[in-house]
Amino acid sequence: MKDFAALYRALDASTSTRAKQDALQRYLRAALPADAAWAVYVLAGGKPRQLVPTKVLRTLAQQAAALPEWLFDECYEAVGDLAETIALLLPPAEAPLRRPLAEWINLHLLPLRELGDEQRVAELLLQWRTLPDDERFVYLKLITGALRVGVSRLQVTQALAAVAGVDAKTIAQRLMGYTHPQARPDETAWSHLVEPVAEAVEGEDLPAARGGHPYPFFLAHPLPPALDTPEALAAELGSPDDWLVEWKWDGIRAQLVCREGQAWLWSRGEELVTDRFPEVATLAAVLPPGTVLDGELVVWRGGLVQPFAELQRRIGRKTLGPKLLGELPVALLAYDLLEQAGQDLRQVAQHERRARLEALVAAHPHPSLRLSPRVPTAQGWAGLAEQRAQSRALGVEGLMLKSQASAYGSGRTRVDGVWWKWKIEPYAVDAVLVYAQRGHGRRASLYTDYTFAVWNGPPEDPSRALVPFAKAYSGLTDEEMKQVDAIIRRTTRESFGPVRSVEPTLVFELGFEGIARSPRHKSGIAVRFPRMLRWRQDKPVSEADTLQTLSLLLPGAKA
Amino acid sequence: MDLVVARPEGLYCPPGDFYIDPWRPVARAIITHAHSDHARVGHGHYLAHVASAGVLRGRLGDIHLQTVDYGEVVTQQGVRISLHPAGHVLGSAQVRIEWQGEVWVASGDYKVEADPTCTPFEAVRCHTFITESTFGLPIYRWPTPAQLMAEVQQWWAENAAAGRPSVVGAYAFGKAQRLLAGLDPSTGPLVVHGAVEAVNQSYRAAGVALPETRLATDCSATELKRALVVAPPSALGSPWMKRFPNASDAFASGWMLVRGARRRRGVDRGFVMSDHADWPGLQSAIRATGAQRVIVTHGSVPVMVRWLTEQGLQAEGFRTEYEGEGGSEADTAAAPEAPTEGEAA
Numbered sequence: 001m002k003d004f005a006a007l008y009r010a011l012d013a014s015t016s017t018r019a020k021q022d023a024l025q026r027y028l029r030a031a032l033p034a035d036a037a038w039a040v041y042v043l044a045g046g047k048p049r050q051l052v053p054t055k056v057l058r059t060l061a062q063q064a065a066a067l068p069e070w071l072f073d074e075c076y077e078a079v080g081d082l083a084e085t086i087a088l089l090l091p092p093a094e095a096p097l098r099r100p101l102a103e104w105i106n107l108h109l110l111p112l113r114e115l116g117d118e119q120r121v122a123e124l125l126l127q128w129r130t131l132p133d134d135e136r137f138v139y140l141k142l143i144t145g146a147l148r149v150g151v152s153r154l155q156v157t158q159a160l161a162a163v164a165g166v167d168a169k170t171i172a173q174r175l176m177g178y179t180h181p182q183a184r185p186d187e188t189a190w191s192h193l194v195e196p197v198a199e200a201v202e203g204e205d206l207p208a209a210r211g212g213h214p215y216p217f218f219l220a221h222p223l224p225p226a227l228d229t230p231e232a233l234a235a236e237l238g239s240p241d242d243w244l245v246e247w248k249w250d251g252i253r254a255q256l257v258c259r260e261g262q263a264w265l266w267s268r269g270e271e272l273v274t275d276r277f278p279e280v281a282t283l284a285a286v287l288p289p290g291t292v293l294d295g296e297l298v299v300w301r302g303g304l305v306q307p308f309a310e311l312q313r314r315i316g317r318k319t320l321g322p323k324l325l326g327e328l329p330v331a332l333l334a335y336d337l338l339e340q341a342g343q344d345l346r347q348v349a350q351h352e353r354r355a356r357l358e359a360l361v362a363a364h365p366h367p368s369l370r371l372s373p374r375v376p377t378a379q380g381w382a383g384l385a386e387q388r389a390q391s392r393a394l395g396v397e398g399l400m401l402k403s404q405a406s407a408y409g410s411g412r413t414r415v416d417g418v419w420w421k422w423k424i425e426p427y428a429v430d431a432v433l434v435y436a437q438r439g440h441g442r443r444a445s446l447y448t449d450y451t452f453a454v455w456n457g458p459p460e461d462p463s464r465a466l467v468p469f470a471k472a473y474s475g476l477t478d479e480e481m482k483q484v485d486a487i488i489r490r491t492t493r494e495s496f497g498p499v500r501s502v503e504p505t506l507v508f509e510l511g512f513e514g515i516a517r518s519p520r521h522k523s524g525i526a527v528r529f530p531r532m533l534r535w536r537q538d539k540p541v542s543e544a545d546t547l548q549t550l551s552l553l554l555p556g557a558k559a
Numbered sequence: 560m561d562l563v564v565a566r567p568e569g570l571y572c573p574p575g576d577f578y579i580d581p582w583r584p585v586a587r588a589i590i591t592h593a594h595s596d597h598a599r600v601g602h603g604h605y606l607a608h609v610a611s612a613g614v615l616r617g618r619l620g621d622i623h624l625q626t627v628d629y630g631e632v633v634t635q636q637g638v639r640i641s642l643h644p645a646g647h648v649l650g651s652a653q654v655r656i657e658w659q660g661e662v663w664v665a666s667g668d669y670k671v672e673a674d675p676t677c678t679p680f681e682a683v684r685c686h687t688f689i690t691e692s693t694f695g696l697p698i699y700r701w702p703t704p705a706q707l708m709a710e711v712q713q714w715w716a717e718n719a720a721a722g723r724p725s726v727v728g729a730y731a732f733g734k735a736q737r738l739l740a741g742l743d744p745s746t747g748p749l750v751v752h753g754a755v756e757a758v759n760q761s762y763r764a765a766g767v768a769l770p771e772t773r774l775a776t777d778c779s780a781t782e783l784k785r786a787l788v789v790a791p792p793s794a795l796g797s798p799w800m801k802r803f804p805n806a807s808d809a810f811a812s813g814w815m816l817v818r819g820a821r822r823r824r825g826v827d828r829g830f831v832m833s834d835h836a837d838w839p840g841l842q843s844a845i846r847a848t849g850a851q852r853v854i855v856t857h858g859s860v861p862v863m864v865r866w867l868t869e870q871g872l873q874a875e876g877f878r879t880e881y882e883g884e885g886g887s888e889a890d891t892a893a894a895p896e897a898p899t900e901g902e903a904a
Contacts, residue, residue, distance in 0.1 A: 012818065013828055067697060068869065074862050075698045080819050088698040088816070444819030478823065 003027060004039055004101045005138040011043075011149045020151055024159035034102035037185035040193065044156045046179030047145045048105075051112045052120065054082065057143065060124055065089040077498055080444025083140035090128060090136065097130040102186075109142055110184075154411055164194035172216040172410045177270060212264030212272075214255045215292065215338050215346065216410040220400060220419035228422075230381035237420075240377040240384060242404050244350055247375060247396040248421055249333055250308045250514070251298035252315075256332055258284050258291045259342070265297075277330050278320065279368045286366045290342030293334045293357075294408075295372060300331035305395050307555070308528065309516045334361060335372040335400075338408060346408040350417070353408070375399060391424045397513065398423035426511035427527075427553050429454065429545040430536055432466055433506040436488045437499050439473060447488040447500065448481055449473040452510055452530070454523075455546040466504060467547060469523035470512065475532030484535070504541045509534040515553050525550055562638075562656050562663040563689060563854075565877040570665060570689070570856075574658050575638035577606075579665045582880040589640065591667025592651035593618060594732065596881050606633065608642050610677075611650025613761030614732055629678065645669040646680030647834050648733030649762055655683050664848060665689040668881075670833065671840040673704055676736045676767050682847030687854065690845060691881070693835040694813050695859030695866075701813070701837040708741040711830055714809065719747045719785040724803040728792035728826070729811040732758045733834045735789045736769060738811060744770045747785030748778055752799070754791050775802045795826070813837070845872075857881040 010023040024043075028036050062072045067089065079085040099108075108127060112120055131139055141147045157175060161168040174193050178185065227236050237243065254273070257264040263284035265274040274281050277297060287293075299306040299314065306328075314320075314328050337357040338346055345353055361371045375387055388399050399422040406417020431452035439448035451471050457464030476484065484506065491503040514528035525547070563570050569581025569588075577587040584601030591597055593607075593614040600619050607615055609626040616622065627633060629652070633640045642652035646669055653666040664685040671680045701707070711727070718725040729735045731754040739749060739759070751759065751772045759769055778786060783803060794800065795808055813833030814820040821829035835858075836844060845853055845867070852873040855863045860876040867874035 013821075015825060015827060065697065071697065071862065071866060074859075075696050078696055079698060079817055084818055085698065088700070440819075442819045442822035444817060446823075 001101045001104050001135045001138060002098055002132070003031065004035065005135045007039070008138050008141075008147075008149055011151055017155070021155060021159060021162075024151065024155065025162050028159060028163045032100055032102065033187040033190040034106075035100050037187065037190035037193075038102050038105050040156060040160065040175075040190070041179055041183065041185045042142070042147050043149070043151055044153050044175060044179050045148075046183065046185075047147075047181060048110065049113065049181050050145065051109055051143050052124065054144070056117070056121065057086070057124075058082070060121060061086040061089060064091065064125070064128060077438055078445045080438065080440040081146075083144045083146070084137060086140050087137040092133060093131050094129045096132040098132065104139065105142065106184075109139075112143075157411075160193060164196075166194065166197055169216075169410050170197055176214050176216055177212075177266075177272075179270065180272070212257050212259065212262070214257055214264070214266040214270070215344075215408075217253065217255065217268050217294070218336075218409045218416075218419060219412045220421040221412065221414070223401070223420040223422040230385055233381040233384075237401065240381055243377065244354055244402040244404055245375040245377055245384060246335055246372050246400045246402070247391070247394065248398045248400050248423060249296040249298055249305065249372065250395065250397050251296040251305070251311060251333070254295060254297045254332065255338070256280065256283060256291075256293045256295070256334075257339075258287045258293075259289055261285075261289060276315065276320075279325065279330060280332050283332070283366055283369055286364050286369075287360075288341065288364075290339060291360070292337070292339035293332065293369075294336035294338055295332045295334040297330055298333055299328050300333075300370065301329060305333075307395060307516060308514060309526070329367070331368045331370050333370050333372040336408060348407070349404065350402055350406050350408075351404040388422060388424060397421075426513055426529075426533070427515060428509050428511050428533055429550060429553075430507055430539055430543070431470065431510045432504045432541050432544045433484075433488075433502065433508060434466055434468055434504055435499055435501050443473075443481070446481060446485045448476075448485070450508075450532075452508065453504075454544060454550055458546060458548070459542060464546075466544075467523045469521065469525055469547075469550065470510060470527050470530040472508075472510060472530040472532055475511075476535065480535055507536040507539040507541060507544050508532045509536055515550070515555075517554060523547060523550075525554070560658075560661070562658055562661060562687070563665060565879070570877065570879070572638065572656055575635045575640065575656065577635060577640075578602075579654055580667060580881070587635075589642075589654050590615065591645065591654060591665070592648055594648065594668070597667060606640075608650040608652045610765045611652075613764055614649065614758060617757060617761060629681075643683050644678035644681045646671060646674060646677060649677050649736070649765060649767065651677060653681075653683060655685065661686055663687045663689065664850075666691065666844075668693070668835055669844065670836045671844055672701065674737050674834075675740045676733075676762060676769075680844065682844065684849050686850060687852040688845060688848040688850035689854045689856060689877070690841065690863075691835065692841060692855045692858035692860055692863040694833065694837050695841060695855075695863040697838045699813060699816060699837045700839060701816075701833060702831055704741065707830065707832055711738070711741075711809075711811075712743060712746065714807070714828055715742070715787045716746050718807045722784045722805075724783050724786050724788055724806040725809070726788040726790060726795065726800065726803055726806045727809045727811055727830070728795040729789055729832070730834075731755045731791045734811055734832060735759075735791075736762050736767065737834070738789055738832070739769050739772060740767070742770065742787060747787060748773055748782050750775050750778060750783070750786045750788045752788070752790035752794050754794075755789050 007023055007027040011020050014020050062069055076085045115123060157168050157171050160171045227233055253268040255266045261284060263274060263281045265277055265280055267273050299310040310328055317324060334357060337353050340356060358371060361369060391398050401420040401422055403417040409416035431454050433450050434453045435451035436447040437449040438445055451468050453466035453468045455464050456467045488502050491505055492500045493503060494501045510530055511533040512527040512530040516526050517524060518526035563572055568578060568583040568585050570579040577589060578585045579589050580591055580597040581588050582599055586603040588602040588605055590605055590607040593611045598615055605622050605624045607626055609628055612624060612626050627642055629642055629644055639657040641655045643655055645651040645653045645667055653664050656663045662685040664683050666689060668691050669680050715725045729738050735755045749770055749772045759772060762769055788803060808826045809828035809830055810824050810826045811830040811832040813831060813835060815829030816831045853867050855876045856879045864874045864876050
């Protein structure tokens with residue numbers, strides 16, 4: 001694991017993409033195949049199921065470091081990462097022993113899950129006695145399962161492509177499902193990743209993917225704000241007729257793979273979610289074998305898409321009873337056809353794929369399969385802008401613009417054409433910072449995670465109070481974060497554990513995507529994707545918004 | 560009677576009627592060392608170690624300064640005052656105060672590891688010890704100086720081989736010289752920022768051996784490609800850096816031990832180098848004084864006070880201004896260790 005630990009440090013230390021790419025390739029070329037298989041799994045975002053309960057790990061680390069609990073907690077607060085905290089606190093190894101990465105994972109880490117409590121503690125202490133100091137952090141990261149290190153999956157894909165001499169698209173395809181939580185990558189998995197591409201036989205199509213294997217998702221890019229006028233759109237994108245325009249749905253992006261009479265439903269996070277959506281899985285009986293659809297899972301009722309909050313109620317349940325399935329029926333809004341009759345269509349132009357998709361959906365009616373409708377382009381960009389303005393009322397997030405001539409690309413690449421998401425402006429209110437907590441990762445020990453409140457009455461009400469309604473931690477620059485951190489420390493009223501309440505002095509413009517009534521929240525309101533848009537240093541706390549202004553944003557409210 | 564109390568002006572000795580490192584103008588000040596949060600302008604009379612005179616005068620101008628050597632006793636209204644090495648930077652001192660059989664030591668800032676550029680820390684027995692706690696958490700354990708310098712040297716060698724200048728951000732007074740003294744100049748030229756060179760001269764004048772250093776303007780473009788450059792942190796990311804195209808940058812600080820702080824700093828490398836004591840260093844220094852009472856001045860004050868109390872000592876905190884403006888805890892990890900060094904270009 002020494003080399004993997006060194007790779008991790010190199011990736012972590014560097015801010016240069018080039019240097020990271022070099023380090024990755026060097027490692028993959030030199031590593032034992034079994035080690036390389038696990039390294040790719042971990043770096044591409046794979047995460048085995050929890051090996052040791054966090055509580056056990058913390059208690060054991062406190063004992064090993066001979067520290068009282070409160071002092072361990074202080075350290076954790078300052079470091080912001082459990083694995084790193086423990087790595088910094090453990091006493092030096094008594095008898096350091098080097099083991100390869102795969103041996104660590106297969107023979108020592110994965111078996112931890114199966115052990116009883118006492119055995120597990122004994123085994124961990126034994127491992128720590130032989131764990132070399134420079135491998136500690138990576139070892140603990142493997143246990144806590146958060147190994148993100150500033151390399152994207154795309155970079156891992158590119159490194160593999162370079163090492164294998166196989167093009168990146170093929171690698172991306174092979175990587176689909178590779179990082180599944182139950183996956184146990186080994187030498188064989190590694191050789192499948194990097195094997196040469198089979199030569200195409202004259203006159204025969206390349207075989208499409210087999211089993212339930214999905215294709216890499218093609219991801220959209222946000223439309224640059226500079227293009228947000230009909231004139232700019234016309235100048236940059238040409239005629240709207242060259243674009244397939246659809247609504248941007250607020251659901252879960254998913255790929256439905258139907259092969260050999262069976263269905264596999266994959267989320268964008270490459271999680272297999274077939275069991276969560278049994279009504280969609282029944283499509284296997286209806287669609288011809290060798291069909292792969294790309295689309296959005298939404299709750300569909302009464303001919304209308306329902307708010308995301310409804311879908312959340314579905315996702316949150318462990319068991320799906322008939323009552324819930326009846327109340328919250330899910331449909332796949334299909335917008336692309338990636339495979340038909342077992343043939344990979346991704347290089348076929350968008351308009352042709354769309355035509356085939358429309359024919360397919362028409363020929364196989366099913367209550368859980370709907371076509372994501374086209375938005376008419378006849379009125380030009382100005383007409384589209386008008387329709388986009390209706391998004392909120394329709395329960396969508398804006399428009400998608402897909403080039404009619406483009407192929408279906410892989411990830412965020414643009415070489416095959418581009419998908420633009422032309423989203424509507426978020427809701428925005430001015431809110432007051434009332435609680436703060438320290439952040440994690442690169443925000444460790446800075447107060448960066450905030451709770452925001454609005455007033456529960458108008459300014460003329462002398463007894464009005466601030467009511468917390470949302471938490472947010474993104475949107476500020478590093479410089480602003482530092483300034484806000486300093487103000488929080490100066491204006492702290494009380495600390496409860498890691499949380500500080502502060503004097504209300506800071507006002508932020510808070511943006512969010514959705515708003516719904518919620519009896520679970522004290523304010524009676526829940527907002528979706530809240531984040532800070534702007535620090536309103538110009539605004540006194542008394543001019544922050546009120547619950548009344550928030551309520552006006554609720555669906556169905558009369559402005 | 561307490562020989563040192565906290566006053567709005569700074570730490571005050573009532574029987575001797577003087578202050579230690581006051582942050583507001585007073586008549587008589589003893590200065591533990593010349594970092595600017597400890598040595599400020601405007602006092603009537605200054606007392607400091609003889610080796611700090613150069614930097615003090617360089618920074619504060621024409622002050623009324625009395626200097627003493629380590630161990631030399633000065634008596635002020637019956638109070639015996641002497642300075643003892645703190646191992647922090649050139650001329651840094653702990654202040655020993657003795658009055659009617661009671662002994663207090665105010666340590667200013669200190670470190671306990673070896674440093675070729677200043678006299679090593681010396682434990683002074685006392686009844687009450689006044690300590691800093693900048694790195695007062697058990698996560699802070701420094702690598703050995705040999706490990707640290709080997710890391711810097713290797714990074715430099717790799718950069719030099721690739722034709723890239725290596726620029727290290729380090730405080731101009733103390734850390735910069737410690738870094739220079741520990742490097743092997745056979746890898747390439749050692750280049751310093753003007754602010755560092757000004758302090759280097761004081762070190763050389765005080766008899767500290769430093770390797771040959773040059774200014775960037777005295778080097779050819781080819782030489783700069785193999786150079787290790789030491790500059791104040793404020794120079795990193797300033798237009799001054801344009802002289803070193805394609806440079807790899809690093810920052811030397813104890814805070815660099817924590818990954819989050821390293822990433823926030825946004826440099827290629829973070830070297831764990833501090834002129835303050837780490838957690839084991841703080842514990843051993845406190846123990847070695849034999850003091851039963853400990854007063855903590857800055858850094859992780861509540862943590863250290865609670866820890867020492869649990870160890871059976873009488874511990875408390877003093878409110879001081881020995882840290883960055885704004886932040887009130889040392890764990891504002893991005894805060895510099897010596898916050899406001901008045902650095903000229």
